Amino acid sequence: MNASRPNTPLLDQVQSPEDMKQFSDAQLCQLADELRQETISVVADTGGHLGAGLGVVELTTAIHAVFDTPKDRLIWDVSHQCYPHKILTGRRDQMRTIRQGGGLSGFTKRNESPFDPFGAAHSSTSISAALGFAVARDLGGAPEHGLGDAIAVIGDGALSGGMAYEAMNNAGHLGKRLIVVLNDNDMSIAPPVGAMSSYLSRLYAGEPFQELKAAAKGAVSLLPEPFQDGAKRARDMLKHMTVGGTLFEQLGFSYVGPIDGHDMEQLLNVLRTVKTRAQGPILIHAITQKGKGYAPAESSADKYHGVSKFDVISGKQHKAPSNAPSYTSIFAQSLIKAAEKDTKITAVTAAMPDGTGLDLFAERFPNRCFDVGIAEQHAVTFCGGMAAGGLKPFCALYSTFLQRGYDQIVHDVAIQRLPVRFAIDRAGLVGADGATHAGSFDIAFLANLPGFVVMAAADEAELVHMVATAVALDDRPSAFRFPRGSGTGVDIPDKGSVLEIGKGRMIAKGSKVAILSFGARLSEVEKACEHLGAKGITPTIADARFAKPLDRDMILQLAADHEALITVEEGAVGGFGSHVMQLLSDEGVFDHGLKFRSMVFPDTFIDQDSPAKMYAAAAMNADDIEAKVLDVLGVGQINARAN
Template identity: 45%
Template sequence: MVIMDLTSIQDPSFLKRMSVSELESLGSDIRRFLIEKLAVTGGHLAPNLGVVELTLALHRVFDSPKDQLVWDVGHQAYVHKILTGRTNQFDTLRQYNGLCGFPKRCESEHDVWETGHSSTSLSAAMGIAIANELKGRANDRAIAIIGDGALTGGMALEALNHIGAEKQNVIVILNDNEMSIAPNVGAMHNMLGRIRASRKLKHAREEMESLIKHIPLVGSSLERSGERVKDLLKSALIPGTFFEELGFTYFGPTDGHDLKDLLETLEYAKKIDGPVLVHVITKKGKGYRPAELDGVGTWHGLGPYKIESGEVIKGKPKGPSYSKVVAETITKVAESDERVTLITPAMSVGSKLDCFTKKFPERMFDVGIAEQHAVTLAGGQATQGLKPVVSIYSTFFQRAYDQLVHDICRQNLNVVFTIDRSGLVGADGETHQGVFDIAFMRHVPNIRILMAKDEEELQQLVYSALRYDGGPIAIRFPRGEGIGVPMSETLQEISLDDWEVEAEGTDVAILTFGPQVQDALEVRALLEGKLSVRVINCRTIKPLDDAMLTSLYAEGIPLVTLEEAALAGGFGSSVLEHANEAGAFPRIQRLGIPDRYIEHGGVNQLLEEIGLRPAQMAESIERFVMETNRQNV
C-alpha cells in the first residue's frame, strides 16, 4: 500500500484530481496519522476521526478559501488543517507556541472563522453570505459544519430561523454522530434520531412524493382532508420535514463515511440557490476501536495514550480531582437535603457528575449545550424552594451572563454555581481559559464568589454554600487534581465572610485565593531572610473581608493581590476600590492575567510568560517593597 506523504500537501486543490478510491486511500492515511500523532500530543481524536471523509469531500467539491468553511466548535478541524498545508506542525499541536487545536485565522487563509465554543457557525456563515452578496460574490458559498449537539444551542436555532427566512446562499452540513462531548440529550436529539431511522426509506422518497401528488382532491372538505393526509405522510415518511419547513432544501440522511455518496450529495447541494441543509451521519472515533466503542465521551478530547491498548497515559495524582470533590460533596448533601438538584449544560462527563446521576437520576438535569437555559431553569426551580446547583465550566458560564444578571441575581435566588476550569486551562487555549468570571460576576449585586485553597477547603465551601439561603453563590475551582491534603470525612460549615492568615509576616502581605495560596507560600519561602511575608487566604472573593482590610490599612503594610484571573475588573481592582472608599492609601501591587488573550500551552509555561511563576513573583514583590520603603523614607 502506497502511503501519501501528508507533509507535501500545500493546499486542497490536489483533491480535485483524485479518484474516489484514491480519496479513500488518503482518508486511511490521515486516520493513521492522527492516531499516531495524537497518541503523543493528546487532543480531540474522536471528533476528527469521524469527519475524515466529510472533510475530504468538502474540500473536493468546494474551493476554499473562495468558498468559506466555518467549523462549529472547531475541535474537529484537524483534517482540515492537514489538507490546508499544516501537517508538518502537528508535533506541536496544542503546545506552547505550536499549532492551535482550533481554527486560527492567523495560521491559514483557509481558517475564516475562529471557534472554540459551540453553536456559532451558522450565524457566522450567514454573516459571510450576506457580505458575499453585498460585494458581488453571490456565487461564493458559505458552508457551516455543525454537530447535532451544537444544534441544540439557542444561537444555532436563532440562526436557522434567520437563514431560512432570508433565503441566503448558506449550506449547513449537519454532522450527526449522536454525541457532543457526552451522548446528546433532548427533543432535538430525539427528532434527529427519527430522521436517522428513516434512512431505509430514503430511496423511496421520490415514489412517495409522486404518490402524494396524485391523491385525488374533490370538493373543499375532501380537499382539506387530502392536504392533511399529504402532510401526515410527509411527516411520517419523508426525512427533513422540520428543516424544509424552516426554508431549507434538505438532503439526507447521507452516510458520512461513503465518499461516493457524499460527493454526489454535496455536488447537488452546491447547485441549489438559497439555504441548504445536508444531513450527514458519521461515527465519532471512526477507524480506531477504543474511540468507536466510547459511549461516555472519554475519547472526545484527551492526553497522550498507548495506541495498541487505548490506555490513557496519566501521572499519579497527588489528590482527587477538584471536579470529583465537588460532585461527591453535592451528592453527599443531597442524601439529606431533598431540595438539592443538579443542572449541567452537557458537562456531565468533564465535571465528573456520574456519582450524582446514578444516585439521584430524577434530580439530575442535563440540558445539552444550552447554558442560558440551564441558568434560568435553575432560577425557576429556586423560586419553588429547591436548591439547584448549576455545574458549568468558567469559559461556558460567560455565555449565560444575562441570565445570571437578570434572572438569578436580580431576584436574589438561592442558586449555587460550581464553576469548573477556573483559571488557566492550558492546551485548549484562549477560547477556554477561565479567567474572566470574577470580573463579569463581581460587579453584579447579591452574588457571593468563593474559591478554596485546596480540596479539603473546597468540600467544606460547597457544603456551606448548599446550607446558605441568602442568595446566589459561585464557587470557582481549577482544572486538575488537588494538592494531596488530608480530607475530612465530616462536612461542616465554614465562614463565607472571613479571610484567614495562612502565614504571618510584617514586611508585605499577599492577598490571594485558590491554588495561588500555595504559590504565595512558595514566594514566602523564596524571600525568607530578605522579607517577612504574610500570606492571607481570601477565599471569599466577594464580599471582601472588610475588617481585615481595615486592619491592614491601619497597619500600613504594603499589599500584593494575586489572582489567576483577569486583572481588569478583578479581585485586585476590588481591593483598590475598597481602599478608595475607605479613604485609605495603601501601597498595592496587583499580579494577575494582563489585558490580553492567553494562547495555548502548558499552564506553567503560560504563567511564566506573564510573570506569575513563584520565582518571578518573588523578584517582583521584592522590588515593589524596596521601592515602597524608599518612598516612605
C-alpha cells in the first residue's frame, strides 16, 4: 500500500540493542527519528496500534541504549506501545506480519522473543511483574538468565488500575532496586479520568533530589512549551504549601521528574544516572505526547490509538464499508432510547467509552454516564452500589476485561442479588488482538452463579430485545453478550420486546437431529442446515437465548423428539453446553439413548488471525457444524464405508 519505505541508515545497522552501544548520543537521536518513520511505515501497511508507540520512540531507544536488555528485564504495561521495541529487538523483518495469522503478536509475548520477558495486553500489571523479577534476581532465581535490573514502563492511564498501587505499596515495603518509568501522555485510549490524572498534571520538578534529581535539573525549562506554563504555575502554587513528598515518595519510591520524554539528551542522562546510582525503587516521570511526530495522529482525537491500514502522506485510513450497523452501536442506541423513558438508567464503562458505545450515551446523558478509568473491579461494585440505591446501572465492558472484576461480580453483585446489568461486548473470537482479547470465558463464569440471568444475542434484533429485557429485570443480576463487528443485516425493531426469562425460540422444525444454538453462531447453524437439506437431512433449529436459566421445557422436548441434540456456543468448555448436559443427565434422558454433542471453543488459546480463520481453527463454522451433524447421525461413516 505504501510502496516507498523510509531511509533508515542507522536503523539498518541494528539487529539487537547491543548494536546501539556503538552509537553516539547524536546518532541515537537520529536513530529515534528513523525508528519513528519505520513504525509509521509498518502500521500504514498492517494497521494496528500506532499513537502509543509513537509516543515512546525516544524512551524505547534510550532504555535499550542505556540498559543491557534482555538481561535487564524491560516490561511494557499493556504493551500495545511495543512496536518500536520489537523493531529494535531483532523482529524488524517480521513487523509487516504483526497481528496476522502466523505473524508477530501486537503485544509482548514471552515465546516470541527473549526481549519480551513478560506478556501483556491488559493494564496495570507491569510493576507487579517487575517486582517479581527483582525478587527473583536477589534470591538467585533462574541464574541461567542472568537477571539484571527490572524496568517497568507504565502509562498514566494504567495508574487508574488499583493493581499498580498494590504493587507500588509492596515495592516500597520491600525496598528492592526497581525502576518504574511513568509514561505520562495525558492520554490512554480515551482521555484519562479521575484524581490521579489531575494529580499528575499538578506535579512539578522540585528541588534537586541528591544526584538523581540533579540529572534532571532544569526539567521545567526543557519541557515542550505546552507543558512549561502548567509546571511553573504548579511550582508557584505549591511553594507556600507544606508537602511531605509526592505520592510516589510516600509509597517508598524515589521520584525523578517530570522530564521531557522526547528529549534524548535528558532521557539518556537520567537513565544513566539511575542505572549507576539508584538504590531501592525509583520512579522516573516522563512527559510524552501520544502520536508524537506524525501530524495526522497528533491532530486526531484518539491520537491514532488503533488504526486500519492508511496512507502515510494523508493519514487517510482504509476501512471496508459495512452494510449493517455494528452490534456496539445497536446496543448504545437501544440503551439511549430506554434511558429517555427511564431516568433511573445509568451506564458505566472502564476507560472504553468509544469501544462500548457509551460515548454516544454520554453525549445524550452526561450526568448518567460514568467512565471509571481502567478499574473494572471498581466499576462492578460501583454499579452494585447504584443498584442497591435504586438505580438501573448497565456495566458495559468487553468480555476479556470483565474477567478482572469477577470477585466483585460474585461477592458484591450475585450474592446480594443486586440487579446490575452487564453488557458484554466483544464476545467470542475477536481477530487481530488474539487470545488476550478473546471473549471466551464469560458464559462459563457467569452461568455458574446462582440467580444470574445470562443471555446471548443471535443477531442485532435480538440484542435490542435483550437490552429491553435487562431494563425490565429488577430483581436479580443479568448479562447479555454480543460479538464484535457488524450485525447480520436483519431488520431492527424500533422498540425492544421484553423476553420471557429462560425461554428460547424455535427457528425451524425438522427431524432426527436438533441443533440448539446460543448466541451469534446461529447464522452459521442456518448455513449448515441449508447444506444438509441438499443431502436430505433437515435438522430442527432452536435459539436458546438464555444459558441461565435454561429453557427446561424446550430442551427436554427437543431431546424427546430427536435422535440427537447438538449445542453450539461461542465460549469455552464449561458453559452453555455443560449446563444443558447437566439438565439432561439429571432428567435421565441419556438412559433412553439420546446422542448429545456440544460444540465449544477448543481447550487452548487461539492466536491472532482473521475472525473467520480463528473460527475455522476453533471448528465453529458452518462446515464444522454440518460435519458434526453427519457424524452424530453416522452418515459420514456410512459414506466412508460406501467409498
